[in-house]
Amino acid sequence: MRLLITAAAVLLLVTGIGIEPASARNPAAMSVPVTRSFQDWRVACDNGGRCTAYAGNEGHVTGFVLITMPAGPDAAADIAVGIDPGEGGRSPVPRINGSEFPLVWSSLAPHDGIGHIDGDTARALMAAMATARSLVLSGGADDASISLRGLGPALSWIDRHQGRHRTVTALRLHGDRPASTVPHAPVLPLVTAAPAIDQTGFGPGTPVPPSVDAMPEIRVCRQDWPESSRPDLTLSARLDAATELWGPNCFLAASHIGHLLYLTGPGGRDPRPLTPAGALEPTVDFVNAEYDPATRTLSQYVWRSGTGSAGRIQHWVWTGTTFALRSERATRELWNIPDRLWPTLWRSR
Structure with missing residues (x-):
């Protein structure tokens, strides 16, 4: 049966009929x-x-x-x-x-x-x-x-992904199907920030708790970075009465500051790595990370060239239980596209 299915798929591709993405049949897949x-x-x-x-x-x-x-x-x-x-x-x-x-x-x-x-x-x-x-x-x-x-294939794929293939709204191959047959856009997820909380004792210059500084990942990332040449660029914040955010800096380049982030209990107890969801994969290493306690927003900005022509921008919001992804824009190609025009991968309400 597997061979029959594969042969049928090849026949469809050779004849130019193609296989519709799942989203053309199931609008929820567009999300x-x-x-x-x-x-x-x-x-x-x-x-x-x-x-x-x-x-x-x-x-x-x-x-x-x-x-x-x-x-x-x-x-x-x-x-x-x-x-x-x-x-x-x-x-x-x-x-x-x-x-x-x-x-x-x-x-x-x-x-x-x-x-x-x-x-x-x-x-x-x-x-x-x-x-x-x-x-x-x-x-x-x-x-x-x-x-x-x-x-041509790119536009045709978008038409099928959005369910507008052979409609009057198609980008590539127009047809007679009315616009009313095109599925509506998925509802964006709602992300609500937790109330702001006092940050006394946190912020620039706050020493990293020994429990966090001793994490194996921190030791590995700093093994070739002498302490004498390591600036103190720690990221820290109180998230709620029982949760703290700590980010010892792991590397420093001309335009990048790298952190590994941890959630801990009060005083840095029981540190655990923070790996929040991204649009396509979780984030482990944070580059140029910042946390805004007023909006409860954690962000990072990664770029692949000095002009910022490719990279990734992500924003997460602390909801009281987790850092939920608020937005993500990214591109891998060095085509000098300004970051405000990078394609979106995630949006929220």
């Missing part, structure tokens, strides 16, 4: 974050069903294109394009086969080298991209060429 790769394009969908297809250029002039489509029958695509403007550069102008597509600036300034396209212009641009091999962004020190290999 599970997912990432995919399609040749030169990437897709990221968050727990609210919002998907972003994006591609970029890692050459001497970096540029990128992001196509974001929220879930739901009334959703419409928004396209963001960007290019390194260089000295004296101007706003990017997308060109396909000699045709230019005007930008709508909304709240982003032209001198940032970033602009938006939506409405009829966005639909026209996607239609042109579907039949071209590359898109050229002009406006920086030089042009940036963005490959369109894999764009």
Whole structure:
């Protein structure tokens, strides 16, 4: 039976029929974050069903294109394009086969080298991209060429994931099915912060309890870091009467401070590693971690280059029993996408 099923799946793929993601048949599956790769394009969908297809250029002039489509029958695509403007550069102008597509600036300034396209212009641009091999962004020190290999399958996958395949709202293959047949977006999880609590005795300069400093993971991460050259960048907070947060710093780089975080009882008793849920995997090592006792928010900001062109931003909220994930944005590719435009993987109410 296993061989018969596999052969059937191969036949569907060869004939171009394809297999629909589970979310096309079960809208609740849209609430599970997912990432995919399609040749030169990437897709990221968050727990609210919002998907972003994006591609970029890692050459001497970096540029990128992001196509974001929220879930739901009334959703419409928004396209963001960007290019390194260089000295004296101007706003990017997308060109396909000699045709230019005007930008709508909304709240982003032209001198940032970033602009938006939506409405009829966005639909026209996607239609042109579907039949071209590359898109050229002009406006920086030089042009940036963005490959369109894999764009078609990426958009088709989003259509199936959101249940809009062959509908009038489809990104790739339109059909006669009305928008009303598209599933509604999943309801985002509700995250409620616990009331703020007095922080006397916690904060910068507070000594780490010996019980936490002696944890095996701390010893391992500091074994090549002499104490004489180790700054005191401890993170600490009182979460409630019975729970404390401690974060001895484990490493220090030019733009990164690393911590391992622990939850303990009063006075640092019974430390246990903090590994809160992320959109795709739990977080063990924290980079550039901060805790805001007023909002009960723990955050980290990881980036992979000096300009912050790739990385991950996460926020958790202390609810009184746990750190619940509030939001996450991330990208792995060094395409110089500003962090405010990184695809979302998790959102909450």
